[in-house]
Amino acid sequence: MASTFRGKAATGLGVGPTTIYTAPGATTTLVLGLSISNINAGTITAGARMTDSSAAATAYIGGKAFTLPAGAAEWVVSKEAPLVLETGDSISIDGNTAASIDYTLSYLEMT
Secondary structure, eight states: OOEEEEEEEEEEEOBSOEEEEEOOTTOEEEEEEEEEEEOSSSOEEEEEEEEETTTTEEEETTSSOEEEOTTOEEEEEBTTBOEEEOTTOEEEEEESSTTOEEEEEEEEEEO
């Protein structure tokens, strides 16, 4: 089994949801960190969702969306509570304000 650490980031996300990662075929992914930051001048509401493709279900990671003051960040997934994705599962981010969210994502893909 091959394992590869990866990371990605983007800026200026907003009203969504916007899919930021989908587990590739024949791959199990261990999400080690997902941080969402508010780059807007005011408070926003944001959230991250996982879609379980085998169950055809989508739910907020952590159970709900959350409020972020200007300049604040929230760890949605951390190494203390990693998230496992199977082939076809995905993570999306949404917010209530355009161009207001930055994110960083760290993960391990196992094939």
